Amino acid sequence: MPLLTQSGSLQREAIFWHFPGYLDSPVTRGRDPLFRTRPVSVIRKGDWKLYLYHEEWALDGGREQLASNRAVELYNLRDDVGERHDVSNMQTEKRDELLSDLFAWFESTGALLPSESNPDYDPEKKPANQNRKRGPRAAK
Numbered sequence: 001m002p003l004l005t006q007s008g009s010l011q012r013e014a015i016f017w018h019f020p021g022y023l024d025s026p027v028t029r030g031r032d033p034l035f036r037t038r039p040v041s042v043i044r045k046g047d048w049k050l051y052l053y054h055e056e057w058a059l060d061g062g063r064e065q066l067a068s069n070r071a072v073e074l075y076n077l078r079d080d081v082g083e084r085h086d087v088s089n090m091q092t093e094k095r096d097e098l099l100s101d102l103f104a105w106f107e108s109t110g111a112l113l114p115s116e117s118n119p120d121y122d123p124e125k126k127p128a129n130q131n132r133k134r135g136p137r138a139a140k
Contacts, residue, residue, distance in 0.1 A: 014045035043102045047078040050098040
């Protein structure tokens with residue numbers, strides 16, 4: 001109750017979330033033309049927020065290829081509340097600190113990460129739901 005009554009403070013150093021799934025309906029400013037989001041885990045610690053995109057991490061070289069694989073995005077929310085300026089390749093010490101914290105959290109919670117590619121995936125095959133109608137208009 002102390003937080004709700006504004007008589008206390010949050011007693012944790014960081015907040016984590018883990019979303020190992022896909023959301024349809026991409027957004028205009030999104031990073032992906034097919035999905036609103038792909039599997040991702042996030043840590044918010046102080047003014048910093050780091051995103052770890054599972055596919056790029058697993059398929060494009062992980063930590064060894066961070067400078068080029070787009071697996072990680074880092075934002076300083078004090079200066080960039082809209083998360084428009086990824087500073088992961090400029091603030092490498094903070095990026096590495098938050099990555100280490102995130103992986104320690106994965107270990108402590110048993111959160112699963114993809115570790116191999118889908119052998120049935122065919123990038124040339126049209127997605128089965130591409131022509132699916134969505135929302136209230138679908139009933140008309």
